[in-house]
Amino acid sequence: MPGSSERFLEKGPSIPADMTFLDLEDSVAPLEKESARSKVADAIKNLDWGDRIICVRVNAWDTKWTYGDVIEVVSNSGDRLEEIMLPKVQSAAEIVALDLLLTQVEQNCGLKVGHIGIEAQIETTRGLINVEEICAASKRLETIIFGPADFAASMEMPVLTGGVQIPEYPGDHFHYVFSKILMAGRANGLQVIDGPFLKIREIDSFRDYCNRTKTLGYDGKWALHPDQVTVLNEIFSPTQEQFDRAIAILDAYRVATEQDRKGAVMFGDEMIDEASRKMANKFVARGARAGLKPSAK
Numbered sequence: 001m002p003g004s005s006e007r008f009l010e011k012g013p014s015i016p017a018d019m020t021f022l023d024l025e026d027s028v029a030p031l032e033k034e035s036a037r038s039k040v041a042d043a044i045k046n047l048d049w050g051d052r053i054i055c056v057r058v059n060a061w062d063t064k065w066t067y068g069d070v071i072e073v074v075s076n077s078g079d080r081l082e083e084i085m086l087p088k089v090q091s092a093a094e095i096v097a098l099d100l101l102l103t104q105v106e107q108n109c110g111l112k113v114g115h116i117g118i119e120a121q122i123e124t125t126r127g128l129i130n131v132e133e134i135c136a137a138s139k140r141l142e143t144i145i146f147g148p149a150d151f152a153a154s155m156e157m158p159v160l161t162g163g164v165q166i167p168e169y170p171g172d173h174f175h176y177v178f179s180k181i182l183m184a185g186r187a188n189g190l191q192v193i194d195g196p197f198l199k200i201r202e203i204d205s206f207r208d209y210c211n212r213t214k215t216l217g218y219d220g221k222w223a224l225h226p227d228q229v230t231v232l233n234e235i236f237s238p239t240q241e242q243f244d245r246a247i248a249i250l251d252a253y254r255v256a257t258e259q260d261r262k263g264a265v266m267f268g269d270e271m272i273d274e275a276s277r278k279m280a281n282k283f284v285a286r287g288a289r290a291g292l293k294p295s296a297k
């Protein structure tokens with residue numbers, strides 16, 4: 001949600017997303033940056049956001065606005081604000097700097113130290129080179145996000161639209177980037193999210209793109225429009241069949257290990273073991289988050 005637009009901010013709570021971020025960065029014009037801070041804080045405090053995660057994207061450290069964004073927004077939003085998103089992160093030091101600043105602001109405004117988590121966007125070549133250190137830079141880090149539009153600009157790719165497939169390229173031009181960010185995030189226990197798809201009217205291509213990062217293991221993707229939210233909730237949630245099968249695997253594995261004292265057993269016509277339990281756990285957790293209930297047997 002662009003933080004300078006009261007109209008968009010007011011619409012935010014009606015959109016069924018797991019997380020909403022109110023933006024002070026690239027969707028806000030330079031002349032509106034400072035006045036957007038209080039609009040964002042008021043929207044967080046005064047609107048009913050339900051149980052979604054609320055985050056504010058501040059401006060990057062290479063601008064003049066970052067510290068002012070953090071101090072004003074964190075001091076005035078109350079405890080409903082849970083995360084700050086830092087864009088264009090280039091090094092671990094940028095995360096450490098934000099962590100230290102947050103600690104002081106939390107102490108001064110009466111929030112518990114550590115209340116605010118950090119989401120980091122990887123969207124520059126230097127950020128990708130340093131992604132492993134970035135993901136390990138602070139206990140506050142919760143999420144790592146790929147930013148395809150800025151990344152294409154940073155790479156000087158000859159494209160004019162961010163986050164979409166390039167038909168002339170044989171394969172997926174971001175495959176390496178997706179995998180590298182995913183591995184760095186998972187190695188540090190972070191949630192890993194894919195960024196925006198800018199052709200908001202092309203829902204079929206959007207669906208195709210969601211499937212790519214979902215299949216690699218990403219936890220979700222940004223939406224720039226309510227129609228994209230609908231597709232995301234469908235693609236990133238397990239089906240009822242997958243959910244039921246994951247529960248059945250966990251049940252069978254529990255019987256095998258706890259009653260029969262076996263580590264590997266047959267489940268239908270496939271073998272399951274400890275790794276199967278880990279895979280199944282992820283489906284069950286995601287399905288429960290999406291509101292699925294086990295089918296009656």
Ligand code: GLV
Pocket residue numbers: 121123146147148149150151162163195196
């Ligand atoms: C998101 O911020 C992007 O640059 O893709």
Ligand code: MG
Pocket residue numbers: 026087123147149150
């Ligand atoms: Mg960006």
